[in-house]
Amino acid sequence: FGEVHGVEPDPGAVAHCLARGLSTVVEGRAEELPFEDDSFDVVVALDVLEHLEDDRRAMLEMKRVLREGGTLVLTVPAFPFLWSAHDEALHHLRRYRKNEILALLEQSGFRTEKCSYYNAFLFPAVAAVRLAQRLRRSNAPVRSDVQMPNRTVNRLLQAVLSSERWVLRR
Numbered sequence: 558f559g560e561v562h563g564v565e566p567d568p569g570a571v572a573h574c575l576a577r578g579l580s581t582v583v584e585g586r587a588e589e590l591p592f593e594d595d596s597f598d599v600v601v602a603l604d605v606l607e608h609l610e611d612d613r614r615a616m617l618e619m620k621r622v623l624r625e626g627g628t629l630v631l632t633v634p635a636f637p638f639l640w641s642a643h644d645e646a647l648h649h650l651r652r653y654r655k656n657e658i659l660a661l662l663e664q665s666g667f668r669t670e671k672c673s674y675y676n677a678f679l680f681p682a683v684a685a686v687r688l689a690q691r692l693r694r695s696n697a698p699v700r701s702d703v704q705m706p707n708r709t710v711n712r713l714l715q716a717v718l719s720s721e722r723w724v725l726r727r
Contacts, residue, residue: 562581562582563579563581564585564587565583566587567584571583571584587602587605587609588614590621590622593622594621595625597627599629600629602615602619606631607650617665620665620666631658635653635654636684637654639687640652641690642690642702643701643703658672675725676721
């Protein structure tokens with residue numbers, strides 16, 4: 558759909574991208590984007606803000622590099638009560654409530670067209686697992702619980718998530 562640029566704070570990850578032919582990935586931070594004002598029609602930040610100490614500054618930077626009438630596509634982990642070792646392993650600093658992210662968007666000069674939770678169909682199972690983990694209180698090392706399931710389970714989960722698109726449109 559157009560030219561794509563990426564920003565990555567880790568020099569090793571940038572080198573990896575460049576080695577794979579992704580020549581428009583540059584080293585930088587979301588709080589100080591290395592681009593001119595009004596550079597982009599679309600800014601995409603998928604699961605970025607929760608890693609940043611100054612999420613508001615990053616939002617202001619995204620607004621700065623976005624052209625008038627441009628679009629921000631943003632995802633963040635929701636519900637602080639779901640905080641777990643998984644968040645710690647991924648170096649998250651926070652999870653957001655809907656009203657918190659809406660306030661952050663407004664304070665940063667954005668007009669929100671749509672704000673929604675997703676992964677809703679799997680939410681009861683995820684919440685049950687997270688709460689059960691909290692009750693068990695393990696001394697196990699902190700690690701992410703993300704792993705690739707077998708092909709059948711992966712296809713089933715993909716179908717569940719894809720079916721949400723129909724619901725979210727309405």
